[in-house]
Amino acid sequence: MHAETFAKMYRNLWKELCSHENLELAYKKARKHKTTKEYVIEFEKSLENNLLLLRSELLLHCYKPKPLVNFIIRDPKTRKISKSHFRDRVIHHALCNIIEPIFDKTFIHDSYANRIGKGALAAVKRFEHFKRKASRNNTLTCYVLKADISKYFESVNHKILMNIIKKKIKDKNILWLIKLILANPIEREREREREGNGMPLGNLTSQFFANVYLNELDQYSKHKLKVKYYIRYVDDFVILHNDKAILEFYKREIDNFLKDNLKIELHKDKSKIVSLDKGVTFLGFRIFYYHKLLKKSNIRKIKNNLRMFKENFDKSKIDYDKIYDSFEGWIEYVKHANTYKFRKKFAKEIENSFPNQISIKEINRMSKKI
Secondary structure (H helix, E strand, C coil): CCHHHHHHCCCCCHHHHHCHHHHHHHHHHHCCCCCCCHHHHHHHHCHHHHHHHHHHHHHCCCCCCCCCEEEEEECCCEEEEEECCHHHHHHHHHHHHHHHHHHHCCCCCCECCCCCCCCHHHHHHHHHHHHHHHCCCCCCCCEEEEEEECCHHHHCEHHHHHHHHHCCCCCHHHHHHHHHHHHCCCCHHHHCCCCCECCCCCCHHHHHHHHHHHHHHHHHHHHHCCCCCEEEECCEEEEEECCHHHHHHHHHHHHHHHHHHHCCCECCCCCEEEEHHHCEEECCEEECCCCEEECHHHHHHHHHHHHHHHHHHHCCCCCHHHHHHHHHHHHHHHCCCCCHHHHHHHHHHHHHHCCCCCCHHHHHHHHHHC
16 A cells, blocks of 8 residues: 555544543553552542543643653663653553554564563564574574664654654644653753753653654664564664674664664664674573573562562561562563573572462462362
8 A cells, every 4th residue: 555545544533532432441551550559549539520621631732741750760770760640641541542553563573662462572582583593593603783772762853753753643633742742851951952852761652652763773674774683672672693794784874874864873882793602681681592591680680679578568568469479470581591590599588588478369279279
């Protein structure tokens, strides 16, 4: 189908976005895993009125996002997260409900962040598939261009992003809302300094727009450079090949493309070509030809979380069921690496930290066996 014809199909989306059904769905998505939060409970007290008010504000073009709340997390890298007000998160979901399916079908298969059926573990699994292909079942030396983009989220150019979006979205009301969300500054003191640049780390819309923006890189890499073994997760991407010189060429061409077309650039220290026998760090794992290890920082993070859970449990700030859910997730995650000894030791630490505790999940499993 011709690109212009395809775009015309998406001119009138505003009515759908502002519908009560869409706003209600957006609210349900925004509150997921947060039903006990005070701000969610407060919003639910007058749910119908709040949704009606949001709908009216959108239709009358008087909707205005509330200021972002910034806070610092260290896990272990220090990052500034910008938290939107709950009512604004409902709007973010309402917008993504409508426009995400339009863009998602244009994304390449090997874009793995913030997409249904994808994710970090799927990207790691794909890496393993590609390493066998690139090394011809480990008979050739496999090199990896491991790259990420310097200060990506704070460098995204709004004008370029809007031009990309306009190729698919013609509805002026939708475009107005997107501009409004982008204009909500990350830091007030930076607003004058770098007007028209950056997206807040932590917003659903930022995660989505990050994929839209770097889809340009994906398309260039796959269709212009004809890269075979390419995987991207947000601003982290890898290319595998058995010829180091070809990867050097890809790196130069990609950096030039990013600078010329997206006004961003590769991180000079973190973008390098390494041999797989030395191990490649990707999405929390250190991957070699025949095995995978967990990054040491991830092991430290898991141990720190265990210590924090123990402190909060002793102070009755958290119940064991929630702790157990986290443990299950961690164990499932570390299973994807060669971690038998670590898992055994970690299970013992959990047992020692929470003696005589049992979760509802464990009780249900035992009852099924009886």
